[in-house]
Amino acid sequence: AVKLLNLSDALTSVVDMNTVVDEFWTTAKQEMDFHHEAACAKRFKKTYQDVKYINAPEILDEYTTHRVLAMEYIGGIEIDDTEQLDRQGYDRAEISKKLAYNYINQIIEVGFFHADPHSGNLRIDNGQIVWIDFGMMGELNSRDRDLMKQGVKSIVNENTPLLVETILTLGLCKREIDYSKFTVEMDRFMNKYVNMSLEEIDLPAMVQDMFTICHQYAIMLPKGISMLARSLVTIEGTMRVLDPKVNILSVLSSYKSELLHINWNRKLRSVAVRGAESFEDMLDLPIQAKYLMDAIQKGHVKVNLNLLGSETPLANLDRMINRIVVCILIASLLLGSSILCTTELKPEFLGIPLIGFFGFMIAFAMSLWLFVKMLFLHQKNKPF
Incomplete structure (x- = not known):
C-alpha cells in the first residue's frame, strides 16, 4: 500500500x-x-x-x-x-x-x-x-x-x-x-x-x-x-x-x-515518408531563404539568446548593480549635504542648515543598511 x-x-x-x-x-x-x-x-x-x-x-x-x-x-x-x-x-x-x-x-x-x-x-x-x-x-x-x-x-x-x-x-x-x-x-x-x-x-x-x-x-x-x-x-x-x-x-x-529485432517493412516505409517530406522541404528552401533575406534587409529579424544556467550569474550581477546605485545615491547625498552646509540656509540645527543635517542622517542610515546587507545577508544568498 x-x-x-x-x-x-x-x-x-x-x-x-x-x-x-x-x-x-x-x-x-x-x-x-x-x-x-x-x-x-x-x-x-x-x-x-x-x-x-x-x-x-x-x-x-x-x-x-x-x-x-x-x-x-x-x-x-x-x-x-x-x-x-x-x-x-x-x-x-x-x-x-x-x-x-x-x-x-x-x-x-x-x-x-x-x-x-x-x-x-x-x-x-x-x-x-x-x-x-x-x-x-x-x-x-x-x-x-x-x-x-x-x-x-x-x-x-x-x-x-x-x-x-x-x-x-x-x-x-x-x-x-x-x-x-x-x-x-x-x-x-x-x-x-x-x-x-x-x-x-x-x-x-x-x-x-x-x-x-x-x-x-x-x-x-x-x-x-x-x-x-x-x-x-x-x-x-x-x-x-x-x-x-x-x-x-x-x-x-x-x-x-x-x-x-528491426521491422524492415515499417522502417522502409518510415524512410520513404521522411524522404518525401525532406524533398518537399528542400524545394521550399530557396523561397524561405528569399523571405529571410527580405526580412533582414527590412530589419524585421530579431534574435533571442537564452543561456541555460545563466540565472545565478545574472542574479549576482543584478545585486551588484543595485549596490552600486545605492553607493552613488549615498555619495550624492553626502556631497549635496556638504554643499548646503556652506550656506546660511534657514532653519539651522547645531549651526548647520536643517536640510543638510537630514541629508547626512539619511546617507548614514543608507550606509549602515548597505553594510549590514553586505556583511550578513550576502552569506545567505538572499536577493538584494
Whole structure:
C-alpha cells in the first residue's frame, strides 16, 4: 500500500490530474457499458487466439446488452491460490514468467493491454492463463508503442542517451530544461539500477524514481502513462505471489532479442515518408531563404539568446548593480549635504542648515543598511 501511495504522489507530480480524472471518468462510463467490455474481450481473445497458454472467455452476443454481459463460464483456479496450483502440479515460476511475457507483449507489441491485472482477474484453467474482466483496457498508438519499446530497449541495453531521447519525445516539457543536467540525472538513475540483479529491482520504486526526475525537470507525461504505471505495479504484485524470485524486469532479458529485432517493412516505409517530406522541404528552401533575406534587409529579424544556467550569474550581477546605485545615491547625498552646509540656509540645527543635517542622517542610515546587507545577508544568498 505504501508503494502505491508513493507512486500516486509521483504520478501527481508529472501527470496532469485533470486529464487523469477525465481518463477515469471515460473508463468508468465504458465499464458501465457492457457492449464496450464485450468488444474488448472479443478483441483480446482474437489477438491471442494462436497463443496456446493465453485465453479469454467467449462472449455470448445473443444475450449481451448494455446492462448485461453474458460469457462462457471460466472455472479453474484463481492465480493467487498457490496451494491449489501446487496440488494440481503447476509450475508457478513458469506461470509467472509467461504472464509477464504476455503482458509485455500486450504493451509494446499489440498496444492493447489489460489495465487491471490483479489476481481476481486471472485464472488458471486447463493449462492456460485466462484473462477476465475487460472493462478497463489501456491502448497505445503506434508512436507511443514504439517509444515504449525504445524505452525498454534503452533500459535493457543500459543506453542513457536513448532513454533521455525517449522521455523527452514521449513527454511535454513545461519549461526549458538543461539537457546536460537532465542527462546526468538519468545516468545516475541508470547506474542506481544497473548494478542490481533484475530480481533485486523494486519496480514500484524504480517507476517512482523516474517520475520524480520528470517532476524535477517539469516534464509532463501523457495521461495513458498513469494507467500503464498503475497496471505495471499491479502485475508485479500478482507475479510476486506466484514466485517471489521473478519480476517483470527479469522477463525483459528474455524479451531482449525481440526488442532488438528491426521491422524492415515499417522502417522502409518510415524512410520513404521522411524522404518525401525532406524533398518537399528542400524545394521550399530557396523561397524561405528569399523571405529571410527580405526580412533582414527590412530589419524585421530579431534574435533571442537564452543561456541555460545563466540565472545565478545574472542574479549576482543584478545585486551588484543595485549596490552600486545605492553607493552613488549615498555619495550624492553626502556631497549635496556638504554643499548646503556652506550656506546660511534657514532653519539651522547645531549651526548647520536643517536640510543638510537630514541629508547626512539619511546617507548614514543608507550606509549602515548597505553594510549590514553586505556583511550578513550576502552569506545567505538572499536577493538584494
